[in-house]
Amino acid sequence: MPVxxxxxxxxxxxxxxxxxxxxxxxxxxxxxxxxxxxxNTNHYDFIIIGTGAGGGALAQRLAPSxxxxxxxxxxxxxxxxxxxxxTNAVFIENRYHTTEVWQDSEGKPLxxxxxxxxxxxxxVYGAALFRLxxxxxxxxxxxxxxxxxxxxxxxxxxxxxxxxxxxYQAHGARGSDPTEPPTKQPxxxxxxxxxxxxxxxxxxxxxxxxxPFPCPVGIKxxxxxxxxxxxxxxxxxxxxxxLVEAKSDADNNCIRxxxxxxxxxxxxxxxxxxxxxxxxxxxxTGVEVEFEKGKRKExxxxxxVVVACGAINSAALLLRSANAxxxxxxxxxxxxxxxxxxxxxxxxxxxxxxxxxxxxxxKTVAVNDFYFGxxxxxxxxxxxxxxxxxxxxxxKGEAPPFTPPVVLKTMKSHSVPxxxxxxxxPSHENRVRWxxxxxxxxxxxxxxxxxxxxxTHRWKEVLKQVDGGHTYVPEEFYLKKSIPLExxxxxxxxxxxxxxSKNSVLNLDCRTHDIDNLYVVDASFFPSCGAVNPSxxxxxxxLRVGDRLLExxx
Numbered sequence: 070m071p072v073x074x075x076x077x078x079x080x081x082x083x084x085x086x087x088x089x090x091x092x093x094x095x096x097x098x099x100x101x102x103x104x105x106x107x108x109n110t111n112h113y114d115f116i117i118i119g120t121g122a123g124g125g126a127l128a129q130r131l132a133p134s135x136x137x138x139x140x141x142x143x144x145x146x147x148x149x150x151x152x153x154x155x156t157n158a159v160f161i162e163n164r165y166h167t168t169e170v171w172q173d174s175e176g177k178p179l180x181x182x183x184x185x186x187x188x189x190x191x192x193v194y195g196a197a198l199f200r201l202x203x204x205x206x207x208x209x210x211x212x213x214x215x216x217x218x219x220x221x222x223x224x225x226x227x228x229x230x231x232x233x234x235x236x237y238q239a240h241g242a243r244g245s246d247p248t249e250p251p252t253k254q255p256x257x258x259x260x261x262x263x264x265x266x267x268x269x270x271x272x273x274x275x276x277x278x279x280x281p282f283p284c285p286v287g288i289k290x291x292x293x294x295x296x297x298x299x300x301x302x303x304x305x306x307x308x309x310x311x312l313v314e315a316k317s318d319a320d321n322n323c324i325r326x327x328x329x330x331x332x333x334x335x336x337x338x339x340x341x342x343x344x345x346x347x348x349x350x351x352x353x354t355g356v357e358v359e360f361e362k363g364k365r366k367e368x369x370x371x372x373x374v375v376v377a378c379g380a381i382n383s384a385a386l387l388l389r390s391a392n393a394x395x396x397x398x399x400x401x402x403x404x405x406x407x408x409x410x411x412x413x414x415x416x417x418x419x420x421x422x423x424x425x426x427x428x429x430x431x432k433t434v435a436v437n438d439f440y441f442g443x444x445x446x447x448x449x450x451x452x453x454x455x456x457x458x459x460x461x462x463x464x465k466g467e468a469p470p471f472t473p474p475v476v477l478k479t480m481k482s483h484s485v486p487x488x489x490x491x492x493x494x495p496s497h498e499n500r501v502r503w504x505x506x507x508x509x510x511x512x513x514x515x516x517x518x519x520x521x522x523x524x525t526h527r528w529k530e531v532l533k534q535v536d537g538g539h540t541y542v543p544e545e546f547y548l549k550k551s552i553p554l555e556x557x558x559x560x561x562x563x564x565x566x567x568x569x570s571k572n573s574v575l576n577l578d579c580r581t582h583d584i585d586n587l588y589v590v591d592a593s594f595f596p597s598c599g600a601v602n603p604s605x606x607x608x609x610x611x612l613r614v615g616d617r618l619l620e621x622x623x
Contacts, residue, residue: 113139113334114622116356116371118341118386121189122607123591124377125319126236130615132327136622139369141339141358143378144185146320147192153312154305156462165193165310172504173554174512181381181509182556187337188320189379190558191604195307195432195457196287196316198239199601200230200609202440203250209441209597212448213517214494216597220567220577223250229609237287237317237608245282248437256285262292264428267455270485271434273535284435284454285605287317304429307457342366343390344374346584350394353587373586373618377611380410380593381501381509384563387589388503398503400564400581405574407501410513411493411562411598414521417456420485420532427482432457439524440600450524451491451600459486485536489528491521492600501563513554559603561592578617579610590614 114136117124128140147165152158159165163182171179186192201223208218231254234241241256243249260283263271274281290300300315314321327333338360345355345368353374358367376383384407388398398406435454442448461474461481468477494516502510567573570582579594581587590611592603 110137111367111369113137113369113371115139115373115375115618116141116369117375117377117590118356119143119189119377119379119383119591120187120324120335121319121377121379121591122191122604123611124375125188125191125323126233126608126611127375127377127590127615127618128333129236129323129327130612131618132330132333134619134622135332136619138333139371140324140333140335141341141356141369142185142187142335142337143340144187144189145337147184147186147188147310149312149314151312153310154303156305156460159193159305159309160460160463161466169508171509171511172507174510176510179511179555182558183379183381183560186320187324187335188318191316191318192310192320193308194318194558194604195602196237196318196604197432197454197602198234198237198241198285198287198317198605199452200250200252201226201599201601201606202248204248204441205597205599205601209449211492211494211517212519216449216492216494216599219596220573226606226609226613227252229613230605232612233605233608234285236612237322237605238289239285239287239317239605240283240290241285242283245280246435246437247280248440249282258290259292261286261288261290261430261433263433264431266424266426266428266485267431267433270536274434274436274531277531277535279436279438279531279535281434281436284432286432286457287322289315289317302430304458304460306430307432307459309458336360341378341386344376344386344399344587345390346392346394346399348394350392350583351585353399353584371586372622373588375588375590375618377589377591379591380560380563380595381511381557383589383591383593384410384501385503385509387564388501389505395583400574400583400587402583403571403574405565405572407503407563408497408499409495409562409565409596410499410501410511410560411495411595412557413493413559413598413600414451414491414515414517415556415559416489416521416525418487418489418525418528418532419459420487420529420536421480421483422485422536423483425482426485430457431455431459431486439527443527446520446523448520449492449600450520450527451489453524453528454488454490456486456488459484487528487532489521489524490600490602491517491524493517493598495562495565495597511554511557559592559598561595561598561603564589564593565596566594567596579614588614588618 115138117140120142184190203223206219206222209216240258242260288300291298340359343357356369390399437452439450461477499513564574566575
C-alpha cells in the first residue's frame with residue numbers, strides 16, 4: 070500500500086476511535102536514599118524543601134555564602150540506566166513519574182505526570198528556556214477573562230533572566246522573535262542548528278511572511294567542537310531523562326556543583342510531612358521529615374525555611390500543616406493557598422505528509438506570530454514550537470486496536486510534531502486541596518478554550534500554506550487522554566505574590582505575609598503564566614529571592 074494511503078487510512082481510523090486511558094503505571098522502585106553526611110546539628114540557617122527549578126537555583130545562589138544549608142528532597146538521584154532512553158519505559162510504563170495517586174474534584178483517581186528526583190521535573194523536561202514577554206507582566210485581556218498584572222515588571226527580572234540563561238547554558242539568538250523582551254546580553258550559547266527537514270520548514274515559514282526563530286534551549290551541545298560536546302543530539306530528549314547528563318537541569322547545573330561544600334547538606338528520600346510553628350504562628354519552628362516511607366522521622370529547624378516543592382505540592386504542604394494559629398493551612402489568612410492553579414493549555418499538532426523526516430533533535434524552531442493575537446482577533450492565542458523528540462512508540466497506547474507497528478513507524482517517519490501553548494487563566498475555583506487520608510485533590514475547570522482551538526486551527530492552516538499536502542492527526546493521537554489534568558509539568562499560581570496580604574499569599578520577596586521566616590520559591594508565586602514554558606522564570610525568580618535572603622541574614 071502506498072505511504073499516503075497508509076497515513077490517510079490510519080488518520081481516518083483515529084478520528085473515529087474513542088480513546089481509552091492507558092491505565093499503566095510504573096511499579097514502585099526504591100533505588101535507595103543517597104545522602105551526604107549530615108552536619109552535627111538539626112538547626113540551620115536555611116532549609117530548602119525541593120530541588121527542582123526553584124529550589125535548585127536558590128540553593129546554588131545561597132551556597133557560596135557559607136551559611137549552613139539543609140536541602141531536603143523527597144526523591145533520590147535519578148538512576149542512569151538504559152531505560153533512560155527506552156520509549157516504552159518512559160512514556161508507556163511512566164518509569165520516571167511518581168506512582169502516587171491524586172484525585173479530581175469528583176474523587177476519581179489521577180495519576181500525575183510529575184517527577185520526584187533530585188532536580189525535580191527538570192530531569193524529564195524539554196529544556197525550553199523562554200522569558201515571559203514584557204507585556205505578560207501587565208494586565209492582558211483575553212477572550213475568556215483577564216490575565217492579571219504582576220506586582221513586579223519585566224525590568225525587575227531582566228538581569229536575573231540574564232543570569233538564569235548563563236546558569237543553564239541557554240542556546241538561542243536575539244532579534245528574530247517579534248515578541249522578545251529587551252536585553253543587552255546575548256545568549257550564552259549559539260542557536261542549535263536545524264536538521265535539513267527542519268531547515269526546510271524554517272525557510273518556508275520565513276518565506277511565507279512569518280517569523281520563525283531559534284527555540285531557546287538548555288542542552289550541553291557544542292557544534293563548533295563536536296568531540297568536546299557532552300550532548301550527542303539524540304532523539305530521546307523531550308520527556309526523557311538524559312543518559313549522558315547533557316540536559317541543563319537543576320540536578321546537574323545547581324545541586325551537584327555545590328554538593329561537596331562543607332556548609333551544604335543534602336538529604337534524599339526525605340518527605341516533609343509537616344511544618345510546625347511557634348504558638349503565635351508567626352515563625353516556622355520545625356520541619357518534620359519522614360524517611361524510609363515513614364519508618365524513621367526527624368525534625369529540623371532553620372532561621373529561614375523555603376518551600377520549593379512545585380506549585381501543587383507546595384500548596385499541599387502548607388494546607389496539611391494547619392494548626393490552631395493557622396486552622397485552614399499555613400500562611401492562608403487570604404484563603405488563597407492552593408487557589409488559582411494553572412498549568413497551560415497545550416496541544417500537539419502532528420503534521421504528517423509525503424516528505425520523510427529523518428530528524429533526530431527537532432526543538433530548534435519556535436513561532437510567536439500569534440502570541441498576542443492577529444489582525445482580526447485582538448486576543449492572545451499563544452506560542453508554537455517543535456517537539457524535540459518524537460518516537461513511534463508514543464502513539465501505541467492511543468492508536469486503534471491492532472494497529473501494526475509498521476504503520477506507526479511509517480507515520481512517525483513522515484511526521485513533524487508541533488507543540489502549541491495557550492495561556493491558562495487564574496480562577497479562584499481551580500485549586501489544590503489536601504484531603505486527610507486521601508492526599509492531593511485537584512479541582513479544575515478548563516478556561517480560555519476558544520483561543521486554544523483557534524491557535525490549533527490557525528497553525529494547521531499555516532502549515533498547509535507553507536508546507537502543503539499534509540494530513541493532520543488530532544492531538545489526542547499523540548497525547549494521552551488524561552493529559553488535560555494529569556499533565557501538570559507547567560503547574561503554577563497556587564501561592565501568588567503581591568503587596569496586599571488580603572489578595573496574595575506571598576509578599577514581593579516571596580515571603581509569606583503571615584509567617585516571618587517562611588518563603589515559597591517555585592512557580593506557586595505566578596499571578597499569571599503567559600504562554601511560554603515557565604522554567605526560566607522560576608529560575609530567575611529564585612536567583613532574585615536568593616539575593617534578598619542573603620541581604621536579610623547579613
